[in-house]
């Protein structure tokens with residue numbers, strides 16, 4: 661169960677109890693919702709009825725740490741991998757609104773720079789890490 665003190669993974673699976681965090685637009689960047697929506701039974705059924713919901717939406721849910729296969733040496737391996745390929749990014753001077761920032765694993769781990777790259781991260785697990793990084797690299801110039 662997600663509480664105000666729960667550390668959240670901002671790239672979670674579409675499942676009941678998660679939060680609908682953002683929507684992937686036609687340009688393949690993610691727009692974060694002002695008010696993330698709890699995935700009730702009905703909303704879960706709606707979003708999981710479409711093909712590959714994690715390709716169209718971003719969801720947040722409790723960070724399960726070592727219970728996730730992306731967890732590496734006490735850290736989230738997803739954001740560390742992405743940041744390792746984007747070392748040229750400097751800390752942004754202003755951050756867009758994000759309703760979960762105070763609870764976000766990526767922000768806790770990497771700081772505000774995570775928020776620069778966050779809109780370009782699409783959860784869909786059918787993408788290989790290489791495909792994901794190629795996409796992020798090709799878009800990262802836009803957020804320097």
Ligand code: SF4
Nearest residue numbers: 670758761764775778
């Ligand atoms: S990385 Fe930043 S913008 Fe993305 S979900 Fe976390 S706090 Fe929000």
